[in-house]
Amino acid sequence: MDFKASGIMTLTSDFGLADPFVGTMKGVMLRINPALRFVDISHQIPPQDILEGSFCLQSAYAYFPSGTVHLAVVDPGVGSLRRPLIAVTRDYLFVGPDNGLFSFVFSDPTFQGAYGLTAEKYFLRPAGATFHGRDVFAPAAAWLSAGTPIEEMGQRIHDPMTLKFPEPRVVGTSEVQGEIIHVDRFGNLISNISQELYERLRSGWGNRPIRISILAQGIGRIVRYYGEGSEEEPFALFNSSGLVEIFWKGSNAAQKLGVKRGEKVHLYVV
């Protein structure tokens, strides 16, 4: 594996910003690689919510410079037998627990392989059993960012854990059922229906107008940007990740509709 570290490290976790967990990890890393520069992606992942952590990192990672190390810790199994993992793509390294958090990496077309992180000499000593973010993942990520070869940190593995993300489901010949996979700060409802799927459905359904509903509430047509919606009813658009997103102009759609993550979204023709 050939990886040219850029000196940039992103962090994603469920540690929050009130406790000193994140600052402590950064301190540990700066002792190993004083030149490191950090970018926080999010530390507000709901506690132990691996799917949300995965979704969050997935939508951000490819915007970073080649050579970035992405450290992510959402780790309900800390201390147990779940493996610490390094995953490698053409441009990035990923370091964190092998619990599905990096599922999207394994389907990246430039994915090059995964390693179990076993070389304890790169861990903080003595490494405890309750805060591997500090004792295992942070030091390993810092050593990797400083140029330590991946092969020195562990062995190649071929069975990294993959989580099943909710997939849209075809219902009969004229409906597809998707799901809200994220609610953002503005209350916008992000579904797992991609623009590509939407357009395939549209042509498959003879270019008839596709209707969208959630909790029996009809959604106005697909518009291009938020300002094109209405304050009277929710609309949809293809968002900045290419997903169908339901919003309510000037309001919080999640609150107004009473919708949470996991709610079903219906696309159909009549």
Added chain:
Amino acid sequence: MDFKASGIMTLTSDFGLADPFVGTMKGVMLRINPALRFVDISHQIPPQDILEGSFCLQSAYAYFPSGTVHLAVVDPGVGSLRRPLIAVTRDYLFVGPDNGLFSFVFSDPTFQGAYGLTAEKYFLRPAGATFHGRDVFAPAAAWLSAGTPIEEMGQRIHDPMTLKFPEPRVVGTSEVQGEIIHVDRFGNLISNISQELYERLRSGWGNRPIRISILAQGIGRIVRYYGEGSEEEPFALFNSSGLVEIFWKGSNAAQKLGVKRGEKVHLYVV
């Protein structure tokens, strides 16, 4: 325009810290200018609250080194015809939507001009219509921080949008009515009455003692620091931005008084 970039970029937005929006913008910028260093001013601006965003950046911007680029995104009109803007003062560049967020810049005594940001070759391609923070403002700010001349990014404009901030209002001959324009984390109530106005009133009113009230609650006199207040009633002081601020020693004044932003403050003599 002559601007010597310091390599420092501040960020102000209503994106929050739970979603990956802010991290994504930083990734985009580091790809363009890997040496950039970021300082977050706030990402907790209430959603789409341009006035709060403006107030927040206004109280912080002048403390940064000359050559700082201030990127700010509170952008309910994203995707519509509102222009992307660059504003220039002697020491700083400001990049964000032309929706009044930078009103205070245009009255900075060192203001040098505003530019519409139109050179699409500096945008992320393809630029979407829903996240100009990532696709338009971040890349433009990063190119500017890397030395791209402002003139290459767009054309001079002479009508940037200005928001009317609430102004104190004279009521008869013995009263001025101000307004709470911000409530801080401690529950302190920041008004739009400046120390300068207060002192002009005082001499105009013959140096009689000025009384202050809010929601019919009388406020103790003006003291110098929080510890000089009392735990029995609210007091006021001139805060670190030179504004009259109402506080309650050891408590959260906003909660105790039931006051929100927008509440009127009365200064009067009897």
Added chain:
Amino acid sequence: MDFKASGIMTLTSDFGLADPFVGTMKGVMLRINPALRFVDISHQIPPQDILEGSFCLQSAYAYFPSGTVHLAVVDPGVGSLRRPLIAVTRDYLFVGPDNGLFSFVFSDPTFQGAYGLTAEKYFLRPAGATFHGRDVFAPAAAWLSAGTPIEEMGQRIHDPMTLKFPEPRVVGTSEVQGEIIHVDRFGNLISNISQELYERLRSGWGNRPIRISILAQGIGRIVRYYGEGSEEEPFALFNSSGLVEIFWKGSNAAQKLGVKRGEKVHLYVV
């Protein structure tokens, strides 16, 4: 005093992240030392809660590189006669109010001395009476990080303020009463009972099994990591700071047990 600054500055405060206080302090510091790099430890210390601020910084500071300046501001007495302080250990400088926030520093085995920070020429001018974070502590910390000798900033003092932290209390011959001193984001309850004390008790009590209870709820035995607990009842472990911590696998122990900071924890043998 001999201090080789690393160019790394940590920040701990009760300023929150919504207001521009923290960004403003960083701007002030970058004007003095443009090469500074910041690591936020926490800005979510509950308003004016010196004990929590102290606990937070105490658990993180030693993980940073030698030469780090730790700036901490939880400062209910701002503007009053409480002194601004510099504290020195072999590896670190601490800058902030002399109100007990740095109590743990004075018992660090490498503690070298404390200084009153009095040289006003290093303050922001004019320094106000309400935001010493910006006007006094940030500039002083930045000058120190840039190599200004401590002796130039103030005079040696021998009576820095120390706060009494809650200590475990022996009750009769078979019980020790501790206290919850922190509740983390996951709802884990961190007590002031160290692993060392626990093991001393255990041998003092003839290696009989130690029982733990809180609010009359018995706690399962001490396990090694969270996954070894049960979803049926709370368990305990020695956490990453070496303290007895009560958790509830897959849940928020604080919520499930109705426990807040300050609650008593009982260790006893029968």
